[in-house]
Amino acid sequence: MGESLRSPISSPMPLRASDLLTLTREGLYCPLGRFYIDPTWPVERALITHGHADHARRGHGSVLATPETLRIMATRYGEDFCTTRQEARLGETIRIGEVSVRYAPAGHVLGSAQIAVEAGGVRVVVSGDYKRAPDPTCLPFEVVPCDVFITEATFGLPVFRMPPTEEEVQKLLDSLALFPERAHIVGAYALGKAQRVMALLRKAGYDRPIYLHGAMEKLTELYKREGIALGETPKVVATERGSLKGAVVLCPPSSIQDLWSRKFPDPVTSFASGWMRVRARARQKGVELPLVISDHSDWPDLCRTIRETGAGEVWVTHGQEDALVHWCGTQGIKAKPLHMLGYGDDGEAEPAEAPETAEPAPGEAA
Amino acid sequence: MNDFAHLLDRLAYEPRRNAKLRLLGDYFARTPDPERGYALAAMTGALSFSEAKPALIRGLVEERVDPELFRLSHNYVGDLAETAALIWPAPSPPPSAGEGQRDGSEGGDGRALSGNGAPLSRPLLTQGLPSPAEGRGNGAGIGHNNPPPEVPTLAAVVETLATIPKRELPGHLAGWLDALDETGRWALLKLVTGNLRVGVSARLAKTAVGALGEHPADAIEQVWHGLEPPYESLFAWVEGRGERPETLNPAPFRPPMLSHPIEEEADLEKLEPEAFSAEWKWDGIRVQLAGGRDRAGRQVARVYSRTGEDITGAFPDLAEAITFEGALDGELLILREGRVQSFNVLQQRLNRKAVTGKLLDEFPAHVRAYDLLAADGEDLREKPFAERRAALDAFVAGLDHARIDLSPVVPFADWAALAAARADPASAGAGADADAIEGVMLKRLNSPYLPGRPKGPWWKWKREPYRVDAVMMYAQRGHGKRSSYYSDYTFGVWREAPEGGEELVPVGKAYHGFTDAELIKLDRYVRNHTVKRFGPVREVAYGREAGLVLEIAFEGVQRSTRHKSGVAMRFPRVGRIRWDKPPAEADHIDVLERVLARGEREVAPGGGPAPEEETA
Numbered sequence: 001m002g003e004s005l006r007s008p009i010s011s012p013m014p015l016r017a018s019d020l021l022t023l024t025r026e027g028l029y030c031p032l033g034r035f036y037i038d039p040t041w042p043v044e045r046a047l048i049t050h051g052h053a054d055h056a057r058r059g060h061g062s063v064l065a066t067p068e069t070l071r072i073m074a075t076r077y078g079e080d081f082c083t084t085r086q087e088a089r090l091g092e093t094i095r096i097g098e099v100s101v102r103y104a105p106a107g108h109v110l111g112s113a114q115i116a117v118e119a120g121g122v123r124v125v126v127s128g129d130y131k132r133a134p135d136p137t138c139l140p141f142e143v144v145p146c147d148v149f150i151t152e153a154t155f156g157l158p159v160f161r162m163p164p165t166e167e168e169v170q171k172l173l174d175s176l177a178l179f180p181e182r183a184h185i186v187g188a189y190a191l192g193k194a195q196r197v198m199a200l201l202r203k204a205g206y207d208r209p210i211y212l213h214g215a216m217e218k219l220t221e222l223y224k225r226e227g228i229a230l231g232e233t234p235k236v237v238a239t240e241r242g243s244l245k246g247a248v249v250l251c252p253p254s255s256i257q258d259l260w261s262r263k264f265p266d267p268v269t270s271f272a273s274g275w276m277r278v279r280a281r282a283r284q285k286g287v288e289l290p291l292v293i294s295d296h297s298d299w300p301d302l303c304r305t306i307r308e309t310g311a312g313e314v315w316v317t318h319g320q321e322d323a324l325v326h327w328c329g330t331q332g333i334k335a336k337p338l339h340m341l342g343y344g345d346d347g348e349a350e351p352a353e354a355p356e357t358a359e360p361a362p363g364e365a366a
Numbered sequence: 367m368n369d370f371a372h373l374l375d376r377l378a379y380e381p382r383r384n385a386k387l388r389l390l391g392d393y394f395a396r397t398p399d400p401e402r403g404y405a406l407a408a409m410t411g412a413l414s415f416s417e418a419k420p421a422l423i424r425g426l427v428e429e430r431v432d433p434e435l436f437r438l439s440h441n442y443v444g445d446l447a448e449t450a451a452l453i454w455p456a457p458s459p460p461p462s463a464g465e466g467q468r469d470g471s472e473g474g475d476g477r478a479l480s481g482n483g484a485p486l487s488r489p490l491l492t493q494g495l496p497s498p499a500e501g502r503g504n505g506a507g508i509g510h511n512n513p514p515p516e517v518p519t520l521a522a523v524v525e526t527l528a529t530i531p532k533r534e535l536p537g538h539l540a541g542w543l544d545a546l547d548e549t550g551r552w553a554l555l556k557l558v559t560g561n562l563r564v565g566v567s568a569r570l571a572k573t574a575v576g577a578l579g580e581h582p583a584d585a586i587e588q589v590w591h592g593l594e595p596p597y598e599s600l601f602a603w604v605e606g607r608g609e610r611p612e613t614l615n616p617a618p619f620r621p622p623m624l625s626h627p628i629e630e631e632a633d634l635e636k637l638e639p640e641a642f643s644a645e646w647k648w649d650g651i652r653v654q655l656a657g658g659r660d661r662a663g664r665q666v667a668r669v670y671s672r673t674g675e676d677i678t679g680a681f682p683d684l685a686e687a688i689t690f691e692g693a694l695d696g697e698l699l700i701l702r703e704g705r706v707q708s709f710n711v712l713q714q715r716l717n718r719k720a721v722t723g724k725l726l727d728e729f730p731a732h733v734r735a736y737d738l739l740a741a742d743g744e745d746l747r748e749k750p751f752a753e754r755r756a757a758l759d760a761f762v763a764g765l766d767h768a769r770i771d772l773s774p775v776v777p778f779a780d781w782a783a784l785a786a787a788r789a790d791p792a793s794a795g796a797g798a799d800a801d802a803i804e805g806v807m808l809k810r811l812n813s814p815y816l817p818g819r820p821k822g823p824w825w826k827w828k829r830e831p832y833r834v835d836a837v838m839m840y841a842q843r844g845h846g847k848r849s850s851y852y853s854d855y856t857f858g859v860w861r862e863a864p865e866g867g868e869e870l871v872p873v874g875k876a877y878h879g880f881t882d883a884e885l886i887k888l889d890r891y892v893r894n895h896t897v898k899r900f901g902p903v904r905e906v907a908y909g910r911e912a913g914l915v916l917e918i919a920f921e922g923v924q925r926s927t928r929h930k931s932g933v934a935m936r937f938p939r940v941g942r943i944r945w946d947k948p949p950a951e952a953d954h955i956d957v958l959e960r961v962l963a964r965g966e967r968e969v970a971p972g973g974g975p976a977p978e979e980e981t982a
Contacts, residue, residue, distance in 0.1 A: 158431065159439045159452035277452065278443050279378065279848065288379050322901075323438040330432060 015120035017148040017313065020039065020099065020112075023338055028126060028150070032119055033097035035064075037126050047088075047101065049128025050112035051076070062087050066103060068111025068226060069262055072191065075222050088113070090139070106130040107141035108295055109192030110223060112213075113281070116144050124148040131294065132301040133162060136199040137228050139194070141305070144265045149311035153319035154296040155274050162274060162298040168291040169200045172248070175268060175289055180246045183264035184289070187253035187271040190216050192295050194250050197272050198230045200293075201248065211244060212237045213251035213260070238263075257286050303327060367546060369397070370405050370520045371553035378564045386566060386854055390574035403596025404524045406575060408557055410568035411674075412595055415527035417533075418535060418558040423450050426540055430455055434548075441902040444845040445554035449541075454551055457515065493811040501710075515545035521596070527558065568674075569621070569818070579604035587817075592616035596868040612713040616658030617668040618692055620739050620747070621817035625807065625824035633780045637825075641812070643751065644776040644784055646796060647826055648697040651716070652801040653677070655696070655733060655770070658708070665689065676969055680721060684731050687769035692761070694901050695737035695815075696773065699802065700729050706802040709936075710924055736773040736807075739815060747815035751823075755817065763859060805829045826906060831919035832961055833941055834859060835872055835952045838914045841892040842903045844877060852892040852904065853877055853885055855940070857916050861931070861955040870908055871931045873958060876918055879939030888943065911951035917942040923962040 029038040035045040042059035046361040051072030058077040062084040088103040103113040125146040143201035145151040241263040274294025275281040282290040314335040328335030443449040561796040573583040602608030652672040669686035715729035738758040740903040778784040787794035805828035813823035836857035844853030858870035898905040919941035926934035
């Protein structure tokens with residue numbers, strides 16, 4: 001990426017980025033390749049960045065995604081989640097219509113990828129959701145130089161500086177030491193966050209069983225099959241909840257305030273999320289032990305990633321777009337918000353609240 | 367300071383009263399004097415120093431962070447101190463190895479993230495340099511070559527604040543902010559702005575202190591007003607190392623007794639009319655008048671607000687009337703020629719900072735007394751209401767002071783009779799004062815005076831609010847518990863448009879009256895029906911066909927020069943959400959004009975337009 005690409009007025013290009021990707025009701029569309037990226041409605045051909053429910057929906061004709069993402073979709077939706085599927089190998093260039101497409105790791109959750117779309121010397125990178133912080137459960141983010149970088153901005157405000165995850169996990173371990181008689185109920189998104197918390201606990205030397213809500217089970221088994229060591233993770237037996245003194249129990253965020261979690265011995269309500277950075281957000285959820293662990297880029301990482309791609313133009317899909325667009329302006333980078341709906345509108349809901357997490361797990365009506 | 371901050375942090379998230387007590391008790395037991403005493407003072411609001419204004423904090427942050435990014439962050443977080451604490455760049459950055467680098471092609475001489483000590487302040491930002499706000503804990507340059515600043519103790523902070531001249535405050539504050547961690551910064555900013563409310567009442571903190579020596583909270587309360595931070599004598603006493611501290615304040619504050627609302631008439635059926643006394647509920651402010659003699663025999667007079675704040679200075683006209691020894695509980699009202707003025711009028715006095723002779727003449731303060739807590743050295747709070755009331759009648763008659771009179775008892779035979787009095791106070795004995803009455807109070811005849819809000823002895827039964835069907839026009843994010851939800855709604859009613867036809871004109875803003883579940887639906891509605899965005903404000907679709915009707919309940923209407931409609935409502939809140947009602951059928955502004963006509967005659971002499979209560 002030369003300097004000239006940074007300036008919107010120099011060296012007119014045969015193609016404009018808007019010829020490569022345009023915004024439609026269904027989401028980002030590539031007219032030259034006749035495909036959508038992470039469409040929010042069923043379409044004929046979809047390229048999927050990662051397995052979270054708001055990005056990976058069922059009912060498309062053909063789906064191109066990393067092998068891990070395809071397996072996640074099959075686990076969530078069943079093998080018939082689309083008509084035909086095609087595996088995208090990381091780093092491999094795939095020709096679709098008049099464009100070439102390349103997948104690169106995004107560091108968000110297992111199998112997550114950015115998608116670079118290129119034609120006529122113009123490259124646009126759709127980052128999907130991404131993070132730069134280390135995560136033992138997925139490949140690290142790879143910087144893909146580009147002309148236009150399409151970024152999320154879930155935590156796109158300078159108040160979001162995420163602390164090291166080790167400190168946050170230590171908070172949980174400290175609380176376990178302080179209240180050895182109380183069960184610690186940790187809300188975590190079923191895909192990605194839950195497994196990351198488990199892996200971090202193991203890394204910190206916690207070797208006791210980590211109990212799982214039924215909604216966590218299938219995806220955790222999938223992670224284990226993909227070769228990620230998470231130790232012993234028994235499913236909570238509804239009738240034995242009362243005996244789980246001092247246990248760590250992982251459940252979907254929607255369950256932390258449920259009757260389900262009240263049956264544990266004097267539960268401490270915890271939640272692992274980047275949202276926990278803001279007190280009011282923790283209190284709104286009735287959280288007593290907030291753990292600031294995020295699968296999205298924090299503010300410094302959003303800024304540094306934009307700089308590192310060398311992009312002369314940035315499109316912001318969803319989240320706190322205003323601040324990031326403003327910051328780009330101060331850096332001489334052209335930027336615009338896409339105001340995309342359907343991706344955790346305004347970042348209010350961390351995406352990843354999978355449909356199945358709303359369903360009660362078998363045998364826990366109580 | 368960090369220790370205290372972490373206590374506050376844990377308290378803020380801890381919902382259980384007993385767990386809070388344990389956390390407080392644990393902190394008081396292991397923290398030495400004077401640190402714990404200042405902590406107690408901070409939590410009970412007993413510290414006095416010239417507080418830092420929000421503008422000062424904003425200024426300090428904006429020297430370090432792009433103001434626009436700060437503004438957006440503040441809108442999102444909804445709390446200035448927390449925003450500043452989170453966004454504050456740490457003074458000396460760790461070298462950020464492995465981070466990519468945008469070259470200096472825009473003409474800069476370095477970049478913040480490399481921590482090269484370039485003095486990055488705001489003016490440079492406009493040249494397109496990376497903002498320190500983007501950096502991970504980094505304020506490049508500021509204090510970079512100095513050793514890390516020393517973390518201050520709470521005692522050092524409090525003592526410094528009490529002694530330094532105001533102009534030195536920003537420098538000290540910035541130094542402390544550099545030294546503290548995120549939680550420490552948050553607590554410090556809460557403290558210096560006088561907003562240290564973190565889920566602990568003064569009462570709870572005193573309870574925890576008492577528990578160090580098995581003293582009840584009331585025992586602490588009794589000696590409290592004679593004590594000064596850092597309370598070394600108090601801790602010595604509760605820990606059995608010293609004598610009970612002598613009460614020095616001859617006119618102490620006594621925590622008031624509060625009431626519960628009667629939500630509907632059905633609530634009354636569970637109560638026996640003969641067990642209660644009724645009186646008018648005055649639309650003023652609750653005060654306590656306390657008087658006594660100090661050791662030198664001089665009269666001490668204090669006017670306290672409901673929360674125990676000493677407001678004597680603002681009401682010298684009332685303080686003069688405290689010629690007695692004892693404590694009266696009553697309502698502060700403005701009386702002119704013996705007639706109680708509306709809350710609009712009282713508000714004008716409350717809003718003035720300077721207490722001038724003219725103000726005292728135009729807005730003479732009175733107290734309409736309804737309880738007697740102590741008289742001539744005797745604490746009456748244990749006595750039943752009926753006895754206190756009889757003593758009050760005699761006490762006020764004995765005072766014979768024009769500024770203090772009795773709130774009359776409203777006689778009633780049954781709930782129907784009381785309902786009739788509430789509906790029409792003028793014909794039930796209130797006469798011309800009726801417009802300053804906002805309902806009736808019920809007090810159980812045999813109940814003692816209990817601090818706090820005990821359920822059962824006292825009830826308030828407010829008059830019916832006015833109601834209007836309005837259409838949501840704009841929504842804004844809320845604060846505190848509701849930060850980031852669209853919870854503040856500007857609504858409008860129909861009026862004739864200048865160019866013919868009808869248009870919606872905004873008439874007020876409401877941010878409560880709905881449940882949390884309804885809030886989530888309203889928030890969703892706003893997001894799905896946004897047509898324009900102005901920073902934190904969203905305009906939603908509205909018109910004859912599109913729009914959401916909100917039934918707004920309110921207490922009154924005032925003239926307003928700030929609203930395009932010329933009217934402003936008092937205490938507007940969402941009564942019901944009318945998902946079913948077409949916006950074309952919302953009310954016309956005539957409805958508000960009629961309510962206004964009723965109260966118009968109350969507008970004050972000489973005072974400009976009445977202030978708007980919802981912004982006060």
